[in-house]
Amino acid sequence: MNKYGFIVTIMVVLTLGNAQLANANRPQAVSEPSQADSIRSFQAHIPEAELSELRRRINETKWPDRETVKDQSQGTQLETMKELARYWAKDYDWRKFEAKLNGYPQYITNIDGLDIHFIHVRSKHKGALPIILTHGWPGSFVEMMKIIDPLSNPTAYGGKASDAFDVVIPSLPGYGFSEKPTEPGWGPDRIANAWIELMKRLGYTKYVAQGGDWGAIITDLMAVKAPEGLIGVHSNMPGTVPADIEKALHCGDSMPDGLSPEEKRAYEQLQFFNKHLGYAELMGTRPQTLTALADSPIGLAAFLLDHDEKSLKLMSDAFRGKPGGLSRDEILDDITLYWLTNTAISSARLYWENKYPFFGVKGVKIPTAVSVFPDELYEAPRSWAEQAYPKLYYYNVLDKGGHFAAWEQPALFTNELRSAFRKLR
Known part of the structure; x- marks a missing residue:
């Protein structure tokens, strides 16, 4: 069986019968499936010790200085992260999400x-x-x-x-x-x-x-x-995006002539995104350098929130008491999954593997x-x-x-x- 980078107890029901798994470091089936293409049932049950350790690490976060601007132009803001940390450590309930998932x-x-x-x-x-x-x-x-x-x-x-x-x-x-x-x-x-x-x-x-x-x-x-x-x-x-537009964006050339209003808008949006692609460039070239994300839950959360300007605002607003399309719990369901499965680095490597323009x-x-x-x-x-x-x-x-x-x-x-x-x- 394969290794998972987290401590987890799962119930696995083989297609040929039931088999219970329980190993703190490496889930192992009582009996291996007889066919390579077997499909096994799965449920997630994270040990309480893992959740307690998560809360401990959140509470012991070493905070950076506040950003020197009043907007999010320097990235995920300190005020957002402090409120996220408070809620994550005191009010968030992984078990509620786990039960929903296992349904x-x-x-x-x-x-x-x-x-x-x-x-x-x-x-x-x-x-x-x-x-x-x-x-x-x-x-x-x-x-x-x-x-x-x-x-x-x-x-x-x-x-x-x-x-x-x-x-x-x-x-x-x-x-x-x-x-x-x-x-x-x-x-x-x-x-x-x-x-x-x-x-x-x-x-x-x-x-x-x-x-x-x-x-x-x-x-x-x-x-x-x-x-x-x-x-x-x-x-x-x-x-x-047509090849000539892709080339102009990559080379930093001026906007090509002859674009319609909708095409001009798309070009400007892509220009803006290409100037704020730091996270993708780092994951695409040096994913292993992000090791700190596997050690700090708040560091991981700050990195995951800052995908793009509009999504960052949407998620930050949720922790400022201005929920839009996503709630605090929904955002933390995703972040907590990354933390408990220790997939910050393994997920980042997909950027390194990719050979296609987005x-x-x-x-x-x-x-x-x-x-x-x-x-x-x-x-x-x-x-x-x-x-x-x-x-x-x-x-x-x-x-x-x-x-x-x-x-x-x-x-x-x-x-x-x-x-x-x-x-x-």
Whole structure:
């Protein structure tokens, strides 16, 4: 069995029978599965000692000086982090989240030598369309949990039985409860292959895929491979930027002539993001240098909050008593998962493994749907989307929502997936 970098007790039910695991450092099954492609049930039960140690470390944080500006232009602000620390140590309840998580069917299966954790909820409605949802960084499967029930049980959430999905949400390698790669090679291409294998292993001969952030890149690459059964994809962070625009941005050239107002806006948004990519550049070149993130929960939290300007404001506001799309508990569910699984560094290595431009065209030729949220890193113009995805059949611009759209605006996001994939059923 594989190592997990955290102390955890899990209940594993093998496909051939029940087997209980309990080892403080390395979960071990009573009996190994007889087939390499077996699927084992999983539940998370973090020992209380780990939670007590987390609170101790939070309370013993050595704080930096306050930023010298009145805004967040220097990064995550000290006031935000002190309030986060107070709430995390005194009021946050991991057990509440753990119980909610364990209320969903979770599994582990070994693909290409790596144990992959995933949530799998089959709809009660006949003819449900299988969908694989892929998260990104600094997110996790936590991003998608609000949309599981509306997608799988639409009649309870304002939808029709014909809108139902079977929902599959895997954890990226090195994230959450998936195993951490111990050698190079687990980049987006290999993950795309693993997800194709996962859907095949689950017995699906017709399915769709969706992703944002890393999930968008991985979903695009699944579509490029065009495996039998994958009939369409949806992205909320589409790869649409033309090669000449990508080159101008990379070289720091001035804005090319002839762009439409929507294209100019997208160019300016990408310019701004490229100037604030410090976290991605560090993870993409020196992920192991971030060792301090594995030692300080507050250091980890400050780093995870600062993904982009608008998301940082959204999350900071939650700790200032101005909740928007995310609550304090929801933000800490994700951060605590990173801490308890010790995945700060293993998740960062995906940036080091990646060889693709974040927003560049990948060459998708299968049916594609795009949803544009206004607070995303850039708002993909229809003109670019139509060039990037020759079989673009759905394009919609929303009036609210950002980078973590499914997490921030679950009702809107659910409706987007229902509308986008209705044509492909």
